[in-house]
Amino acid sequence: MPAYHSTFLAEESADARQVGNIALLPIHSKFRGPSYPPQSEYDIIEETLDLFRANCFFKNFEIKGPADRLLIYGILFVSDCLSKLTRSVNLKEAVRILNNLALDSFSLPGDVGFPLNSLYQAPATKNEADLLRGYLQQFRQELADRLLKRVYADDEAVPSKYWLAFTRRRFMNKSL
Structure with a gap:
């Protein structure tokens, strides 16, 4: 059974913004970036959350375009977020934990600590690196916010066991 790929592969055109080989797709966000x-209402954040549980079982993922690279990054970030929520925490504590994780310093493609340097190209200039860092920070903040809305949809006191069941799964045997 093949992995699910991004539906935004078809929308990529010559005028789509790209840094390295990562697509900077539009997102609905309340965060600055x-x-x-x-x-449309459906964006890459919703797609990442929709495809996370199906794709996290795969150890291999064929990349078909720049949107798939952003999807991979999002799935790895969701996996990190869920691993931070393993102990039973209420929504208020979870918001604090995931906000800190989203705003924490992180590696970009081409940096020494980035786990997928073989799949991603480094930004060509410092301006592109700053643009990618700003976009990924906004992406991480919005992804963490929407993930919390799904994980705590039923009860604000405890996270959903149906989401936390995926904490031990490692997509592509990698983590951010």
């Missing part, structure tokens, strides 16, 4: 709002 370089992303712009998409024309």
